[in-house]
Amino acid sequence: MKRFSRSPNKETETRLREHRPVPRPSFLAALVEEISPRSHGRAGLRRTALAAALSAAILGVIAAFGGVGYAASAVKGADVTAVWRLVGVSHPAKHHVAKHHATASSRALATSKDNGKDDQYKPGKGCGDKNHIHAREDECKKPPK
Amino acid sequence: MLRFDPLADSERLIKRVYAYVAYRIGDGADAEDVTSETFERAVRYKSSYDRSKGEPISWLLGIARRCIEDSWKHRLATTSEVPDVAAAGALEDETENRLLVAAALARLNERDRELIALRYGADLTARQIGNLLGLRANAVEVALHRTLGRLREAFEAGPLGEAGLPPPEARSVRI
Secondary structure, three states: OOOOOOOOOHHHHHHHHHOOOOOOHHHHHHHHHHHOHHHHHHHHHHHHHHHHHHHHHHHHHHHHOOHHHHHHHHHHHHHHHHHHHHHOOOOOOOOHHHHHHOOHHHHHHHHHHOOHHHHHOOOOOOOOOOOOOOOOOOOOOOOOO | OOOOOOOOOHHHHHHHHHHHHHHHHOOOHHHHHHHHHHHHHHHHOHHHOOHHHOOHHHHHHHHHHHHHHHHHHHOOOOOOOOOOHHHHHHOOHHHHHHHHHHHHHHOOOHHHHHHHHHHHHOOOOHHHHHHHHOOOHHHHHHHHHHHHHHHHHHHHHOOOOOOOOOOOHHHHOOO
């Protein structure tokens, strides 16, 4: 049986592969550490931690001087005022329902019926008003005739 | 979206690049310097790596080739370093064999050393070598076959050959 002759260069190839130069373990480890993404990631982690610490410190200082409560009440007030403006009412207590449950149509109705003019001007309300109607006899001090 | 990291398998890549560099310029401190420089540049220009143009090892070897050229510019002489084989008898077998391989490689010209380094140092295929050098895979295989023949002759001739020195063309011929 005919045998295939081995390539004359096979031995040389084997020799080159087996005795391939290898880096020193210490050099390899140092270079791996240097280019590892973890080493770059650590720097990023440090930056994030520093930013978080600074943010916490700033918040702490603001809270110590009551800034958080002041800011919260300001935001709350601004929110309510904005709603009043949107709804178009001048007195929130009277129009509580209208403020919270106003649809487009009911809001239009509320603004047409209830406005500041009605609250301020009520004919015949006071005793000095000429149109005042006395509900009781002794309600108003009558001027001596 | 996560970017592909060409240096993810760093240990394996370092070994391949180091073997390539050591086959080109000789094992030791110079090879370590060039390998370090190669990876330093790779980290610096990592964002420029284009996966569609080739594998990370091909990209790294392109950088390594430029680093080798730069290191040659800084050298006063371009002579190939022939190891001190007189002391080889006292060394371990593995080290002795490596020295013999290095001595045989030192007898080759730069083009042959480049081919050997890419094929047996960096472990590239003929196609990958062809892409890197701008040759066809078939041409690379033929060139490698001839180079191995010359290397075999260098092994048979002994560490320093009959004249005791590498051939003159091995000292200064560049690709």
